[in-house]
Amino acid sequence: MDSLSALAHGFSVALTFQNLGLAFIGCFLGTIIGALPGLGPSNGVAILIPLAFTLGLPATPALILLTSVYYGAMYGGRISSILLNIPGDEPALMTTLDGYPMAKQGMAGEALALSGVASFVGSFFATWGLVFLAPQLVKVALLFGPAEYFALFTVAFATLGGIASRNQSKAALAAGLGLGIAMIGVDGQTGVPRFTFGEVHLYDGIDFLVAIVGLFALSEVFIFLEHRGTEKATGDSSGVKVGRSTVPWPMLKSTLPTMGRSTMIGFIAGVLPGAGASLGSFISYSLEKKLVDKDGTFGKGDPRGVAAPEAGNNAAAGGALVPMLALGVPGSGTTAVLLAMLLALNITPGPLLFQSNPDVVWGLIAALFIANFMLLFMNIPMVGIFVRVLLIPPRYLMPAVAMISFVGIYGISGSTFDLIVMVLFGVLGWGLRKLDVPLVPVILGVLLGNQMEANLRRAMTISDGDWTALFASPLSIGLWLFAFVGFVLPMIAGRFFRVKVKPAMAEEMDPD
Amino acid sequence: MNLFVTRLAATAVTLASLTVASFAAECIAPANPGGGWDFTCRQVGKSMQDLKLVDGTVQVTNMAGGGGGVAFAEVVNKRNDDGELIIAASSATSTRLAQGAFPGNTMDQVRWVASVGADYGIIAVAKDSPITTLPELMDMIKADPKSVSIAGGSAVGGWDHLKVLIAAKKAGIDDVRTIKYVAFDGGGEAVTQLLGGAVQAFTGDASEAKGFVDSGDIKVLAVLAPERLEGDFASFPTAKEQGIDAVGANWRGFYAPGGISDADYDKWVKAVGAVYDSEEWKATMAANGIAPLDLRGTEFEAFVKANIDEIAAISKEIGLIK
Numbered sequence: 001m002d003s004l005s006a007l008a009h010g011f012s013v014a015l016t017f018q019n020l021g022l023a024f025i026g027c028f029l030g031t032i033i034g035a036l037p038g039l040g041p042s043n044g045v046a047i048l049i050p051l052a053f054t055l056g057l058p059a060t061p062a063l064i065l066l067t068s069v070y071y072g073a074m075y076g077g078r079i080s081s082i083l084l085n086i087p088g089d090e091p092a093l094m095t096t097l098d099g100y101p102m103a104k105q106g107m108a109g110e111a112l113a114l115s116g117v118a119s120f121v122g123s124f125f126a127t128w129g130l131v132f133l134a135p136q137l138v139k140v141a142l143l144f145g146p147a148e149y150f151a152l153f154t155v156a157f158a159t160l161g162g163i164a165s166r167n168q169s170k171a172a173l174a175a176g177l178g179l180g181i182a183m184i185g186v187d188g189q190t191g192v193p194r195f196t197f198g199e200v201h202l203y204d205g206i207d208f209l210v211a212i213v214g215l216f217a218l219s220e221v222f223i224f225l226e227h228r229g230t231e232k233a234t235g236d237s238s239g240v241k242v243g244r245s246t247v248p249w250p251m252l253k254s255t256l257p258t259m260g261r262s263t264m265i266g267f268i269a270g271v272l273p274g275a276g277a278s279l280g281s282f283i284s285y286s287l288e289k290k291l292v293d294k295d296g297t298f299g300k301g302d303p304r305g306v307a308a309p310e311a312g313n314n315a316a317a318g319g320a321l322v323p324m325l326a327l328g329v330p331g332s333g334t335t336a337v338l339l340a341m342l343l344a345l346n347i348t349p350g351p352l353l354f355q356s357n358p359d360v361v362w363g364l365i366a367a368l369f370i371a372n373f374m375l376l377f378m379n380i381p382m383v384g385i386f387v388r389v390l391l392i393p394p395r396y397l398m399p400a401v402a403m404i405s406f407v408g409i410y411g412i413s414g415s416t417f418d419l420i421v422m423v424l425f426g427v428l429g430w431g432l433r434k435l436d437v438p439l440v441p442v443i444l445g446v447l448l449g450n451q452m453e454a455n456l457r458r459a460m461t462i463s464d465g466d467w468t469a470l471f472a473s474p475l476s477i478g479l480w481l482f483a484f485v486g487f488v489l490p491m492i493a494g495r496f497f498r499v500k501v502k503p504a505m506a507e508e509m510d511p512d
Numbered sequence: 513m514n515l516f517v518t519r520l521a522a523t524a525v526t527l528a529s530l531t532v533a534s535f536a537a538e539c540i541a542p543a544n545p546g547g548g549w550d551f552t553c554r555q556v557g558k559s560m561q562d563l564k565l566v567d568g569t570v571q572v573t574n575m576a577g578g579g580g581g582v583a584f585a586e587v588v589n590k591r592n593d594d595g596e597l598i599i600a601a602s603s604a605t606s607t608r609l610a611q612g613a614f615p616g617n618t619m620d621q622v623r624w625v626a627s628v629g630a631d632y633g634i635i636a637v638a639k640d641s642p643i644t645t646l647p648e649l650m651d652m653i654k655a656d657p658k659s660v661s662i663a664g665g666s667a668v669g670g671w672d673h674l675k676v677l678i679a680a681k682k683a684g685i686d687d688v689r690t691i692k693y694v695a696f697d698g699g700g701e702a703v704t705q706l707l708g709g710a711v712q713a714f715t716g717d718a719s720e721a722k723g724f725v726d727s728g729d730i731k732v733l734a735v736l737a738p739e740r741l742e743g744d745f746a747s748f749p750t751a752k753e754q755g756i757d758a759v760g761a762n763w764r765g766f767y768a769p770g771g772i773s774d775a776d777y778d779k780w781v782k783a784v785g786a787v788y789d790s791e792e793w794k795a796t797m798a799a800n801g802i803a804p805l806d807l808r809g810t811e812f813e814a815f816v817k818a819n820i821d822e823i824a825a826i827s828k829e830i831g832l833i834k
Binding site for chain 2: 327
């Protein structure tokens with residue numbers, strides 16, 4: 001077992017007092033950064049690069065600090081998703097669907113603790129995957145050409161039905177809206193600007209973080225403003241129940257199979273450079289819903305709906321390190337920053353990295369294990385502190401949310417233009433909530449639309465416009481079949497098990 | 513709650529003091545973290561700090577948008593006399609200036625400081641490809657343009673695309689618009705697609721491909737440099753040696769706001785020059801496949817001007833601009 005002895009060597013590199021301290025600081029800062037709306041893992045890592053340089057850290061400790069922040073932010077993103085219905089970063093988007101209803105039912109503590117455990121399971125096993133499977137998985141990533149990526153994104157949209165809303169057509173409208181927003185910007189395949197109205201800020205398209213913070217956080221603030229003066233807005237929160245801050249054993253037991261499946265799916269999605277953590281958590285959630293949601297409890301506070309996306313996105317975070325280390329191809333915004341860091345430290349990622357810099361690679365992997373345990377032990381006791389956010393009266397909480405949103409978005413781009421776009425998205429989100437249109441498919445459209453289009457057009461360029469190229473490999477045929485089954489099966493199954501559903505969205509919308 | 517807020521505040525204060533306290537210099541990377549401009553800012557900033565050319569650290573600001581256009585407009589309109597500021601630039605900047613993709617902005621509105629190196633273009637194929645020389649590849653394209661898809665990391669009309677067109681033009685392909693170029697998000701993704709077999713050839717910078725060249729996964733057909741590169745790339749022939757006189761250099765360097773004093777301008781030219789002369793920078797260049805390109809002050813300004821004129825001419829020829 002070469003890998004195991006190499007890993008043991010890695011632990012000998014990573015287990016120094018200084019490195020443990022850095023991992024602790026990284027995990028703590030990461031959790032906070034992840035929880036703040038607008039600040040996600042990629043900003044968190046970017047913010048801390050100067051710190052690593054200032055401290056004059058050598059390669060391995062610097063990477064330990066930054067990957068701890070990365071894993072920490074992936075853990076932290078769920079906190080505001082569950083407590084406030086505002087995703088802390090894009091992979092935590094799906095966690096709002098069941099996490100927030102759980103919090104409203106007085107089970108915020110359980111939801112936070114459960115998602116902490118799910119995050120741990122996801123990233124723990126993904127890190128083992130990184131240890132044993134990295135070289136083999138690189139071959140999987142190479143199987144995906146443009147046609148296969150297009151089919152993969154089709155799977156994501158085909159399984160969208162019924163995920164965020166009981167009303168399929170509203171979900172489809174929302175996804176269409178998101179896809180439309182994704183089209184803004186310079187088209188990479190022709191170099192022509194689309195829907196930019198000569199505005200240079202729009203050339204790179206709409207940053208999905210701006211869209212997420214506007215649609216979720218600011219619209220929440222607008223809804224609060226709308227209800228100002230009424231009892232709903234000003235009423236004190238003494239009656240709020242936060243639940244216990246541990247996971248009851250039966251709940252944990254019932255979610256374990258979910259965590260296992262979601263970890264695998266998330267990990268594979270993470271390994272594919274064009275997919276990433278958001279797709280991982282999304283497909284984990286939608287598959288789990290299709291597999292186990294017999295009573296229609298998903299979307300209303302089902303613990304499995306919290307465990308699936310959290311295990312999925314944390315596993316994807318581990319998976320995304322595979323192409324970064326072994327191919328030098330970043331699978332996500334965060335790994336792009338980590339890659340830049342590696343280059344800045346004169347380490348060339350690529351197929352030879354495992355041989356040429358074993359200290360760095362195995363020290364890093366050992367640090368991931370350490371960070372993982374640290375995060376678990378840090379997060380479970382902190383649940384009791386986090387849930388207290390719910391006890392803050394909305395009249396104090398909402399202004400703070402607005403402030404953090406503005407600071408966070410300004411911090412990303414340093415441009416006031418993005419702030420205006422964010423406010424526009426806030427108004428849009430407020431309008432969509434009034435119309436009961438779900439917001440999650442909008443974000444999915446924005447997140448995945450560009451990649452989906454780009455891959456379709458790449459496939460078409462390569463095949464000279466021959467559409468059959470989309471179905472040319474066994475892998476793409478498999479993905480298309482999967483998409484077809486995912487799209488059609490619920491319609492047929494729905495006829496037999498039609499459950500009378502009360503308009504659940506109306507309750508979900510109220511922010512109190 | 514109080515504890516949480518206190519901790520949060522403490523974190524914010526620590527972060528603020530660590531990142532804001534000692535700034536005397538700022539480098540704008542006109543893109544998100546992780547790209548080439550970000551690398552240029554961070555790496556040169558780190559060297560300036562290590563060589564004690566600036567007080568404290570060099571703050572790197574990521575100002576993404578418009579392929580660098582947002583940062584360019586911001587510098588011209590709002591920070592025209594900020595003597596503490598430099599902005600990372602490369603061939604991508606001159607390409608967009610040449611194609612009028614920064615609406616209303618021209619190269620005269622800023623002052624060009626110095627280059628820190630060049631990344632020469634390469635054209636490569638997968639290791640098991642039957643093609644072994646650049647003329648062979650060009651002959652295949654001549655015979656049937658549809659048979660070869662070339663992947664690159666820039667958008668259509670971007671530098672990776674233009675490099676291939678320059679080479680094709682020199683190889684005697686008249687209608688370069690028939691060449692199939694597939695745009696990917698960055699050189700890494702494009703190389704991955706080459707390895708996966710989705711495309712037949714790759715165009716990019718030497719530094720992007722270094723990891724794969726070292727491992728033997730890709731075969732470099734030609735380096736688009738005036739003469740052979742040093743170090744690991746020394747064994748690969750230039751296009752010129754193979755009878756195709758094409759050079760494609762992705763230079764990296766900096767510009768500064770247009771309204772700064774000559775003293776501030778000279779300060780920056782000296783500081784960037786000192787980084788270039790340092791052993792540390794030479795090691796960085798060697799490790800990342802960056803070739804020497806040492807142009808400072810007015811010399812650099814003239815180079816950028818010539819670069820923009822050249823790109824404008826090709827872009828017109830292939831109909832990208834009128």
